[in-house]
Amino acid sequence: MACNKIITIGRQFGSGGRKIGEALAESLGVKYYDKELISLAAKESGVDPSVFDSVDERAANSLLYSLSMGVYSFAGNMDQMPVNDRLYVLQHKIIRQIADEGGCVIIGRCADYVLRDRQELVRIFVCADMDYRIRRAIEQKGVKESKAEQAVHKTDKSRANYYNFYSGRKWGQTENYDLCINRTNLTDEQAVSVIRGYIDVL
Amino acid sequence: MACNKIITIGRQFGSGGRKIGEALAESLGVKYYDKELISLAAKESGVDPSVFDSVDERAANSLLYSLSMGVYSFAGNMDQMPVNDRLYVLQHKIIRQIADEGGCVIIGRCADYVLRDRQELVRIFVCADMDYRIRRAIEQKGVKESKAEQAVHKTDKSRANYYNFYSGRKWGQTENYDLCINRTNLTDEQAVSVIRGYIDVL
Numbered sequence: 001m002a003c004n005k006i007i008t009i010g011r012q013f014g015s016g017g018r019k020i021g022e023a024l025a026e027s028l029g030v031k032y033y034d035k036e037l038i039s040l041a042a043k044e045s046g047v048d049p050s051v052f053d054s055v056d057e058r059a060a061n062s063l064l065y066s067l068s069m070g071v072y073s074f075a076g077n078m079d080q081m082p083v084n085d086r087l088y089v090l091q092h093k094i095i096r097q098i099a100d101e102g103g104c105v106i107i108g109r110c111a112d113y114v115l116r117d118r119q120e121l122v123r124i125f126v127c128a129d130m131d132y133r134i135r136r137a138i139e140q141k142g143v144k145e146s147k148a149e150q151a152v153h154k155t156d157k158s159r160a161n162y163y164n165f166y167s168g169r170k171w172g173q174t175e176n177y178d179l180c181i182n183r184t185n186l187t188d189e190q191a192v193s194v195i196r197g198y199i200d201v202l
Numbered sequence: 203m204a205c206n207k208i209i210t211i212g213r214q215f216g217s218g219g220r221k222i223g224e225a226l227a228e229s230l231g232v233k234y235y236d237k238e239l240i241s242l243a244a245k246e247s248g249v250d251p252s253v254f255d256s257v258d259e260r261a262a263n264s265l266l267y268s269l270s271m272g273v274y275s276f277a278g279n280m281d282q283m284p285v286n287d288r289l290y291v292l293q294h295k296i297i298r299q300i301a302d303e304g305g306c307v308i309i310g311r312c313a314d315y316v317l318r319d320r321q322e323l324v325r326i327f328v329c330a331d332m333d334y335r336i337r338r339a340i341e342q343k344g345v346k347e348s349k350a351e352q353a354v355h356k357t358d359k360s361r362a363n364y365y366n367f368y369s370g371r372k373w374g375q376t377e378n379y380d381l382c383i384n385r386t387n388l389t390d391e392q393a394v395s396v397i398r399g400y401i402d403v404l
Contacts, residue, residue, distance in 0.1 A: 012377075127376045172376055174329045175214075179396070180382035190403040194381070197399025201392040 003028040003103040005199055008112040010125040010163070010171065013155035014133030014141070015183055017126030020191045021105045027192050028199075030103040033095075037109060041090035047083070055084040057108055058158055059165035088166055108159065112176065113167035122202070124195055125172060125180040132184045205230040205305040207401055208320055210313040212327040212365070212373065215357035216335030216343070217385055219328030222393045223307045229394050230401075232305035235297075239311060243292035249285070257286040259310055260360055261367035290368055310361065314378065315369035324404070326397055327374060327382040334386045 007024065011017020018034055025032035038056055042049040081089070088110075095114045098104055103120070112123040128136075133152050137143040143151045163171035174180055179198045183191045209226065213219020220236055227234035240258055244251040283291070290312075297316045300306055305322070314325040330338075335354050339345040345353045365373035376382055381400045385393045 125376060125382075129377065174327060174374055174376055174382040175331065175384060177382070178384045178387070180327075180376040180379070181400075182377060182380045185380070186403065193403050194396075194400045198383075198396045201388065201395050 003030050003199070004120050005030075005103050005122050005202075006099045006115055006118055006120045007103075007105045007122045007124060007195075007199070008115065009105065009107050010112065010123075010159075010177065011108065012127045012133060012172070013152050013159065014136040015126045015128040016136060016140075016188065017183075018107055019188050020126055020183065020195070021107050023188045023192045024195055025105040027196065028103065028105070030105060031098070031101075032105045032107075033098060034107040037091050037094060037106075038087075040094045041087055044094065045086070045090055047086070051083060052087045055087055057162045058084055059162045110163055110166050113163075113169060122199055123177040123179075125174075125177040126191070127172065127180060127182050129182070129184045205232050205401070206322050207232075207305050207324050207404075208301045208317055208322045209305075209307045209324045209326060209397075209401070210317065211307065211309050212314065212325075212361075212379065213310065214329045214335060214374070215354050215361065216338040217328045217330040218338060218342075218390065219385075220309055221390050222328055222385065222397070223309050225390045225394045226397055227307040229398065230305065230307070232307060233300070233303075234307045234309075235300060236309040239293050239296060239308075240289075242296045243289055246296065247288070247292055249288070253285060254289045257289055259364045260286055261364045312365055312368050315365075315371060324401055325379040325381075327376075327379040328393070329374065329382060329384050331384070331386040 005028070007021075007028075007030075009017050009021040009024075011021075021034070022032055035053075035056075038049055038052045041047070042052055091109050092114050095106060095109065095111050098106065099115050099118060099120075112121065115121050130149070130152070134148045137148045137151055138145050160171040163169070169176050172180075179195065181191055181194055186194070207230070209223075209230075209232075211219050211223040211226075213223075223236070224234055237255075237258075240251055240254045243249070244254055293311050294316050297308060297311065297313050300308065301317050301320055301322075314323065317323050332351070332354070336350045339350045339353055340347055362373040365371070371378050374382075381397065383393055383396055388396070
């Protein structure tokens with residue numbers, strides 16, 4: 001039987017959570033969504049994907065303010081929204097549509113919060129030791145050695161701001177997830193095996 | 203072959219981490235230490251176990267101050283130490299002796315920090331949703347319903363203070379552990395199975 005679990009993966013920058021998510025989706029035979037969420041949002045809205053890409057997982061810190069001022073409504077015209085909020089609202093809608101289609105793996109973008117009412121939800125968080133993440137940022141993401149630690153902190157901060165702002169929860173806090181896995185001493189395959197160990201007992 | 207892993211389990215109050223630890227030790231065929239660490243410390247020091255029990259996993263907030271003032275040394279007479287610090291130092295020593303004897307499961311007491319240089323170390327943290335923990339505190343620990351939420355917060359705070367004070371790390375923060383497991387939707391046996399899934403891939 002096909003896996004019907006909706007698996008969300010939060011991840012520290014440089015932890016390799018994306019690769020683990022890809023391998024997990026393949027192992028379960030379900031679809032995988034990461035940057036795909038941007039293309040889908042762009043397609044739905046007609047906005048250039050590169051515009052959305054530049055604000056992906058960044059909070060504008062303006063949605064609640066705008067809502068409280070009654071500047072726009074979700075049901076109506078989104079053109080006046082800051083592009084960050086517009087992308088969040090579109091991704092929110094797309095994430096719910098994707099989940100309706102069955103089992104999948106979704107990386108980041110508050111998907112665990114967006115889908116909090118779904119019984120099939122499995123919330124994973126991938127972390128790793130700082131040394132591992134710095135090395136990975138240099139080797140896999142082409143970050144300069146002298147800038148790597150700063151880049152790790154900066155991207156984590158940006159992801160945390162995004163998550164905390166839109167969800168009202170705290171990014172990376174254990175009780176917001178079903179399983180938090182430190183992958184420092186694990187290969188992608190081993191990490192997938194541990195996550196499957198959780199999914200398979202449910 | 204007997205399991206040689208030294209497994210430490212941090213746990214939120216009411217999460218049932220202790221029971222999971224017991225079941226894990228039984229499943230792996232290794233020794234289990236929780237309150238046993240108090241009896242061992244009492245035996246070693248001649249202090250009444252009930253005295254140690256009353257300060258177990260509570261920080262005195264005085265060890266570093268006392269050290270900086272040169273009031274006492276570890277090698278010498280511990281009689282002048284606050285009883286909290288004395289218990290910490292004794293438990294620290296006992297935890298290292300236990301780890302030298304082979305595979306085991308140790309609950310709380312900064313054991314993950316005390317044994318941070320050990321290759322065989324596996325650091326687990328068990329959490330659960332607040333509703334689960336409140337219910338468990340009432341049903342399993344006999345806490346009054348009206349006091350249960352407060353008791354959960356208070357004991358967590360006490361454990362966090364103890365851990366943060368003696369380790370200089372942050373209790374319950376994902377990257378301080380190898381695996382953080384939210385046991386809200388799991389039986390003890392399922393939680394053991396997930397943890398074994400981690401241990402077995404190493």
